[in-house]
Amino acid sequence: MKIDNHVHIGVDPLFYLNGWSPYALDLPEFLGEAERSGIDRAVVFPFVSYLDLDLAGMREGKISYTGTFDGVPYRFENKRLLEEIYRIHPQSADRVMPFLMADPGRLAAEQVGEWRQVIRDFKVFGIKIQATIIQSPITGLLGKAACMLDFAAEHNLPLLIHSSINPTDKWSQCADILAVAVARPDVRFLLAHSCRFHHPSLQKVAELPNTWFDCSAHVIHCECAVKGLATVAPEDARFPSDYNSPETVLTDLAAAFPDKLIWGSDAPFYSYVDAKMSLRSSYEREVECLDSLPPELVEKISHLNTFNWLDGNRPQQLNK
Numbered sequence: 001m002k003i004d005n006h007v008h009i010g011v012d013p014l015f016y017l018n019g020w021s022p023y024a025l026d027l028p029e030f031l032g033e034a035e036r037s038g039i040d041r042a043v044v045f046p047f048v049s050y051l052d053l054d055l056a057g058m059r060e061g062k063i064s065y066t067g068t069f070d071g072v073p074y075r076f077e078n079k080r081l082l083e084e085i086y087r088i089h090p091q092s093a094d095r096v097m098p099f100l101m102a103d104p105g106r107l108a109a110e111q112v113g114e115w116r117q118v119i120r121d122f123k124v125f126g127i128k129i130q131a132t133i134i135q136s137p138i139t140g141l142l143g144k145a146a147c148m149l150d151f152a153a154e155h156n157l158p159l160l161i162h163s164s165i166n167p168t169d170k171w172s173q174c175a176d177i178l179a180v181a182v183a184r185p186d187v188r189f190l191l192a193h194s195c196r197f198h199h200p201s202l203q204k205v206a207e208l209p210n211t212w213f214d215c216s217a218h219v220i221h222c223e224c225a226v227k228g229l230a231t232v233a234p235e236d237a238r239f240p241s242d243y244n245s246p247e248t249v250l251t252d253l254a255a256a257f258p259d260k261l262i263w264g265s266d267a268p269f270y271s272y273v274d275a276k277m278s279l280r281s282s283y284e285r286e287v288e289c290l291d292s293l294p295p296e297l298v299e300k301i302s303h304l305n306t307f308n309w310l311d312g313n314r315p316q317q318l319n320k
Helices: 013-018 027-036 055-059 075-088 090-095 108-121 138-142 146-154 174-183 193-197 199-207 218-227 246-256 283-291 295-311 315-319
Strands: 003-011 041-046 096-101 126-129 159-161 189-191 211-214
Touching: 003 027, 003 075, 003 295, 013 055, 027 041, 027 090, 041 075, 041 090, 075 090, 075 096, 075 108, 090 096, 108 146, 126 146, 138 146, 138 174, 174 189, 174 199, 193 199, 193 211, 193 218, 199 211, 211 295, 218 246, 218 283, 246 283, 246 295, 283 295
Parallel strands: 003 041, 041 096, 096 126, 126 159, 159 189, 189 211
Antiparallel strands: none
């Protein structure tokens, strides 16, 4: 079995309003692409910006919370995705594992209250946070949003967290995510995007029993390394590999961290295009990198490690 652990479904108002791409992905469209590429299942969650943020402000690239649409961050978006999976396309429900999106800096207790209602009607598999785009510090999980981690521990749900190493990003630094993981050994965490190839962070992930990392948007992150962009770690702190070859980098990561690396595409964000930057890949290209590995490593990073993060003690329940 091959599992894609990192897929956005729905629409992103911030990206759409600013003319950035991509800004949407439909569930049937994704499942068709995954099937053509030989991917059996996927962890899915809504896009990042949500309708209770100020839309007028988003058109100017500004993030502020209004709460005037539905009153609680991601209430609409989470229910919309779950309705789509379990009631609109129930024939495909066994191919996806939905996560709840969370905002760790705004109305955390209210979000958890919504989640308690949601899990009465729908099966969920984890919690996803992308704190950078919504400008909501991940360190909130050590404060007022600790209730989110309490909920995760209570229901045995892992967290998938967008990671950053760029000094200008004060919301989702790898070091801060790892500090949360150290403080909460009762919860399982996954840091997205290979910790931006930051070697000290990857080594820390390897040391902690409750952390993993994924290689989502792998190809364009390798391109960022070749171009020396601040999106990834500077060369003196970067995991050593040949970044001109994404296949080589993935092979080296899998060899160095065989029990910690998890494969994911970040669909549709395996590409990113705005007025200043154009980074382009494809789902097929991301899968090519995975399939370039020896079969035993493919099984390891796209199946076994994923189940260990989701919950290796009871993978049979993932079909329920």
